[in-house]
Amino acid sequence: MTTCVASSVDVALLGCGNVGAAFARLAARTPEHSTAIRIAGALVRDLARPRPGAVAGRMTTDPRALLDDAPSVVVELLGGVEPARTILLEALARRIPVVTANKTLLSRCGRELREASAASRTPLLYEAAVVAGVPFLGTFARRPYTATVSSLVGIVNGTSNFVLGRCGSGGTSLARAVAEAQRLGYAEPDPRNDLAGIDASEKLAVLLQHFAARFVNPDALETNGIESVEGIQLEHAAELGGGIKPVVHAGWTNALEAFAAPAFVPAAHPLARVDGVDNAILMTTAHGRLLLQGPGAGPEATAATVLDDVREIAAGWAGVHDATVSPCTVAAPETEWLITLRGTRLAAARDVADLLASFGVFTHRATAIGASDGHQSRSWLAWPCARPRVELALSALRNASGCEALALRALEVPA
């Protein structure tokens, strides 16, 4: 490379958990031709706790002391809003470049951080915040002729994807699948943010800032977690030749519309084959559709991406920040739906379809499964319509039949 690269970089590392330890290990093995990255100091919660040997440099519980050492870059791996927000705003005010993998912070305070970065002309990089193992945010920020993205659909929570996959193929219970994910290191000790869809909606909010220049509070996004998916829906999805995946979707050709929720994915959809803890994003641009797939998390993949961000700053890259993200309202899109009925005495399929149609919910494929406990179930795929219409129709179905009635969004195979 003939890129002008600083000969060594002093990093102030905030947070020494799994990713922080992997970062320190990887930084110690600097690739040939590359800048040496030195961990000058690290912020920890508890000085008394034993640390893996790889973290050199001084340990402190005082973030101000770290900034006073004037590091080349602050790397934030704390997670959550505070104290990360206060420390990073202070770093940017002091013109110390920031690398963060913190989607919670970016999704909720991204506007404030971008403005601070632009005001002090100081880089703020966050490649590892979404699909941590696949570099694409910086790439598209540099390349405006390619980055004409008008919509995206993706799987951005590997934990949910793994757990739902185990429930679907193996018939495993949610609790058992979560325990397995924890055993394999795929799920946090407290997996609630993953299972409730909050992690996915935060990542979606970061993607909207990045690709649509729109700032949406993740709490304003339609968000559902995989914990709401029933086994019978997984069975019917398979009968209909597809599966249920934890999906984020957004489009902004006209008004911004978006959701983060488990959805029926037909077998021919590019996301249907994204299995295990893999993440993927399918983007529609002016020049075609791009699919990017790879590791979504994991200490090693995340640490490599964070280190590359540090190296890009050392090489003089000024960052992907853009102060012009605008607050924006978001609508729930009209999509197809997977509608499932379960009960001891199901009405005739034709009567159900007629009732749904009377609410403007028109079905085009159906499947039926009889169960050993005397319960029966049926599912339909419905043509695109808005959520309120589906909810009214389901409510009427429950009242008319005494059945349980469930609905999930369904993706269409891109043309």
Add this chain to the structure above:
Amino acid sequence: MTTCVASSVDVALLGCGNVGAAFARLAARTPEHSTAIRIAGALVRDLARPRPGAVAGRMTTDPRALLDDAPSVVVELLGGVEPARTILLEALARRIPVVTANKTLLSRCGRELREASAASRTPLLYEAAVVAGVPFLGTFARRPYTATVSSLVGIVNGTSNFVLGRCGSGGTSLARAVAEAQRLGYAEPDPRNDLAGIDASEKLAVLLQHFAARFVNPDALETNGIESVEGIQLEHAAELGGGIKPVVHAGWTNALEAFAAPAFVPAAHPLARVDGVDNAILMTTAHGRLLLQGPGAGPEATAATVLDDVREIAAGWAGVHDATVSPCTVAAPETEWLITLRGTRLAAARDVADLLASFGVFTHRATAIGASDGHQSRSWLAWPCARPRVELALSALRNASGCEALALRALEVPA
């Protein structure tokens, strides 16, 4: 963006074909916040030929006159080795940055061009040379911690992929599928380089320079084109639950091994769903597997990528060149094989398997198809072995049975 970007860029455009015209059209529609890109002059073969209006600037048949104008960037869209090679070496010697989409030139003269670029510390960018619509070469060049690629497999020739797809699913003849591709603008008027696999092996050579720092003449790579694929092989591939795709593969964990050839791709392989003119690359890195998929060619997608390269140079990116690509011998890998026999009197499946096994070619799946003309055919998937072993075995089979015996490489589903 707070990136330091030159306020305007004067481009010397070499070649005003489909991509050149698209480049001129797109450059005229500069995105907001972006550098204005002006076509200061264009090299054409024939001044008398009418041009689409979008190419402004002066036209000339004299490349030296264009360089004498001291453009900010030379954009080379001529294709082929000469005169492109001479002009670009001259441009680099004069420290004029170069953007090219020319895989033929890079694959054959990449070492010379990289050395010229390094010697004059002048950028040489070529993002559009492979998978033109998906930016990834520059991304990985900047990010050494992620770019620990040890092997790759991909589909890099959209024309072949489209044509083989039409032959496979529709039972269309090769000639009809090629004519259809030409009608749709997916194939050149002279598609020989695509159909013979030469375009794919040139792109593979560029990928080897970029990811493996190895310089291999494309003529030294095992290269087969889709024109060698028989209809019966497509039928058997479908029977075996897969398809035949035009594949490039390379691995360099130990010795470098590579091939560019149509291969059996099982349905569960990530490349199985890469259809139409799409391209894709699956890379194995130290931190996981990354799949990148999108438009492989097309004037608009290619022009956007070339323009983004120009913009990156304007923003101060010094390029992805590395003078240390080393000449390297290449071996043909041991892979699985799809072996097909066709004839009027086929030997018993067991006898064929025994004969193959006596040459060290061990089969693990078989299929049989009877044809209306009295011919029968059978296929086997064989466990990984080297090409000479397979060729000896097939030769023995032909002698023993009087049958036609065919073989294609076969991919395994990544673990």
